[in-house]
Amino acid sequence: MTLPSPSIEYFLLCPMLIVFAVAMAGVLVEAFLPRRFRYGAQVILALGGLVAALVAVIVVARSIPASGRRTVLGAVAVDQPTLFLQGTVVLVAVLAVIFIAERRQVASTSKIAVGAGRLRGLDSFTPQASAVPDSDAEREAERAGAAQTELFPLALLSVGGMMVFPASNDLLTMFVALEVLSLPLYLMCGLARHRRLLSQEAAMKYFLLGAFSSAFFLYGVALLYGATGTLTLSGIRNSLAAHTDTSMALAGVALLSVGLLFKVGAVPFHSWIPDVYQGAPTPITGFMAAATKVAAFGALLRVVYVALPPLHEQWRPVLWGISILTMAVGTITAVNQTDVKRMLAYSSVAHVGFILTGVIADSPAGLSATLFYLVAYSFSTVGAFAIVSLIRKPDGSDGSEDANLSHWAGLGQRSPIVGVMFSMFLLAFAGIPLTSGFVSKFAVFKAAAQGGAVPLVIIGVISSGVAAYFYVRVIVLMFFTEGSDDTPQVVAPGVLSKAAIALCAAVTLILGIVPQPVLDLAEHAAQLVH
Known part of the structure; x- marks a missing residue:
């Protein structure tokens, strides 16, 4: 008996390999470089590696056929949807690294508050993760100017997992990618500089619920393997098409879906989202809300479109309800x-429902609309959470973020640019014309209607109308309500962060006015390799 030799085409894998290699280099920096040099080295290494990975994605996309390629004994699919999603993840990661790297601080001007004389600024991360919250060790680390530079290799490891997740062509590779992207996120969620206990609680909830969802995913993999005798997605499709008894396979698909729907944050697997989004450091929240959804929806699309066509009549009504x-x-x-x-956070849950309408369309139009929606939503989300990270409690406090909605009254009058940008992101979430949100919602609703899901589209339009209320409420509060002594301050970020926020706002506006180039790119990418 002769075993086939592994066929690994490193050129097709180079975007993922670059990210993992840079993450490993970041670990070595933490081990061997003196502390005072680590921050600068990690920022340069992370941004340089991500830019190199983005270039590699573009080069690979130009060189492969439209039908895509498979490599690593068929375990990894490198096709146009994979590269489209990988490029989106890398772009989001570049923005996230810029916000994670923000360390701008200014001296407090208050002379009467408890926090007088302390530095306040935009560093969202605890100076020493091992220190007990509010302990002498934590205060000493803060006075010494310590910084959590381990965040950069952790973020890159998570990005690497996110790039492999939608490229996985068998369920075992998909599970490994799921764990690689999740474990660093569990750690980073617990590293907030302020409200440490809330942050650690968020990390624990995310870890425990994530572990349960991974177990469901793995049980689903086991049942599908028992029912079909294979772990490859195309093999599962062929086996399901050849057999009439699919009861065990349906049970496996149900358990598998729990893991995937947990990651995207669909109801009823969404309970972790509000607590984790609130407790995690805001740059990490923005990163999770955007990049994790892109990767998880990529994996969901591949499972539904490649492995489950024979079970179309069974999974489609379930996704309707969800x-x-x-x-x-x-x-x-x-x-x-x-x-x-x-x-x-709850807004992001609603958007998961809108994106699922594109998945339910079960057509190339639905696939391309979903890809476009993920791009548009990612930039708006990262930009919105970046704005939230700039809003700090009034001078004299501990300098923590002020996310209390009632305190935002008059914020747009005090800081018009910040108010206008945040309003733009909110209007995009609401799906108002001339923003990316309108085009993306129109695309997924149109694809769903063409696929026969007209009632679902009607419910989606009604939900969008209701959602517009709480988005507009925030805008009215910022611009048309008088401020008070509780109105928070806006701490000016560094040049890179300003440029990143401006880029998010520009993309949100451009995709609403001139969306056709990206729509064409998404349409060209809507062909999964089988």
Whole structure:
């Protein structure tokens, strides 16, 4: 008996390999470079590696056929949707690294507050993760100017997992990628500089619920392997098409879907999202809200479109119900939120329902609309959370973020540029014309209607109308309500952060006015390798 030799085409894998190599280099920097040099080295290494990975994605996309290629014994699919999603993840990661790297600090001007004389600024991360919150060790690390530079290799390891996740062509590779992208996020969620206990609680909740969802995913893999005798997605499709008894396979698909729907944050697997988004450092929240959804929806699309066509009549009604629940629960619950981060968290849940309408379309148009939606949503989300990270409690406090919605009254009058940019992101979330949100919602609703899901589209339009209420409420509060002594301050970020926020706003506007080039790119990318 002769075993086939592994066929690994490193050129096709180079975007992922570059990110993992840079992450390993970052670990070596932490081990061998003196502390005072680590921050600068890690920032340069992370941004340089991500830019190199983006260039590699473009080069690979230009060289492969439209039908795509498979490598590593068929375990990895390198096709146009994979490269489109990988490019989106890398772009989001570049923005996230810029916000993670923000360390701008200014001296407090208050002479009467407890925090007088302390430095306040935009460093969102604890100076020493091992220190007990509010302990002498933590205060000493803060006075010494210590910084958590381990964040950069952790973020890159997570990015690497996110790039492999939508490229996985068998369930075992998909599970490994899921764990690689998740484990660094569990750690980074617990590293907030302020409200340490809330941050650690968020990390623990995310870890425990994530572990359960991974177990469900793995049980689903085991049942599907028992039912079909293979782990490859195309092999599962062929086996399901050849057999009439699919009861065990359906049970496996149900358990597998729990893991995937948990990652995208669909109802009823969304309970972790508001607590984790609120407790995690805001740059990490923005990174998770955008990049994790891109990767998870990429994996979901591959499973649904490649492995499950024979079960189309079984999975489609289930996704209908989940999409309706997700839109309704996310929208209704967001209405009565008093914390901006929790409001954006429930808003992201509602957007998962909108994106699922594109998946349910089960057509090339639905695939391309979903890809476009993920790009548009990612830039708006990263930009919105970046703005939230700039809003700090009034001078004389501890300099922590102020996400209390009632305190934002008059914020747009004090800081018009920040108010206008945040309003633009909110209008995009609401799907107002001339923003990327309108085009993306129109695209997924059109694809769903063409696929016969007209009732789902009607529910989506109603949900969008209800959601517009709480977005407009924030805009009215910022610009048309008088401020008070509780109105927070806007701490000016560094040049790179300003440029990144401006880029998010520009993309949000451009994709609403001139969306056709990206729509064409998404349409060209809507062909999964089988």
